[in-house]
Amino acid sequence: MSARAACRLETLGFAEVYDYVAGKVDWLVHERPVEGSRAGEPTVGVFARDDVVTCAPTDRAGDVRERVAGSPYPFALIISRGRVLLGRAPMSALEARPDAAIEEVMDPGPSTVRPHKTAEGVASDLKQKELRWAIVTTPEGELIGVATRTELEAAVSEPG
Numbered sequence: 001m002s003a004r005a006a007c008r009l010e011t012l013g014f015a016e017v018y019d020y021v022a023g024k025v026d027w028l029v030h031e032r033p034v035e036g037s038r039a040g041e042p043t044v045g046v047f048a049r050d051d052v053v054t055c056a057p058t059d060r061a062g063d064v065r066e067r068v069a070g071s072p073y074p075f076a077l078i079i080s081r082g083r084v085l086l087g088r089a090p091m092s093a094l095e096a097r098p099d100a101a102i103e104e105v106m107d108p109g110p111s112t113v114r115p116h117k118t119a120e121g122v123a124s125d126l127k128q129k130e131l132r133w134a135i136v137t138t139p140e141g142e143l144i145g146v147a148t149r150t151e152l153e154a155a156v157s158e159p160g
Contacts, residue, residue: 028116042155044122045115048136048145054079057086061105062098064089073133077143078106084141085112112137115144123152 009017053067053076064076068091076094078087087106097105112135113122122134126149134152136144 042119043115044113044117044119044134044136044147044152045144047119047147047151047155048115049147050145052077052146054143055089055102056081057101057103057106059102060098061089061094061100061102064102065091065094065098068094073146076102077110077135077146078102079143083143085110085135085137085143088135110135112141113147114139119147119152120156122147123149123156126152 006017051071052073053064053071055064055067055076055078057078057080068074068076074091076089077085078089079085087103087108088110089102089106093105093107113125115136115138126132126134132149134147134149136147138144
């Protein structure tokens, strides 16, 4: 809403008024409070776990492979110093070239979802594409975590 509209609402007695310039989607992505009939639906951001192996582009594949072996995911995510997601390195790539820098074996620009997407919608997309995980990032590309299809499906199948 415009600054003028926000000001007008304040003059009408509304206590919490926001002039949020970035827009509705940005508001939702940053998990700001919402109202309405769909406000209570679980979102993928709620299920994003930060237990995925992350590394820098210059890390050695063999070193990362050892960390991935003890991880619940068969891949590592390559991030910048600012946690911007740069790529994904599956275990097969880490094993094939253990002496290479990760940036040489990673898949650049993996598909991601935003945290405000519904758990039901993301679970459905993952099922349709026969995928087990969704990588969740901010609109700026910063890694939030990984959500599993199993957890998303369980959340939407629970009564409630």
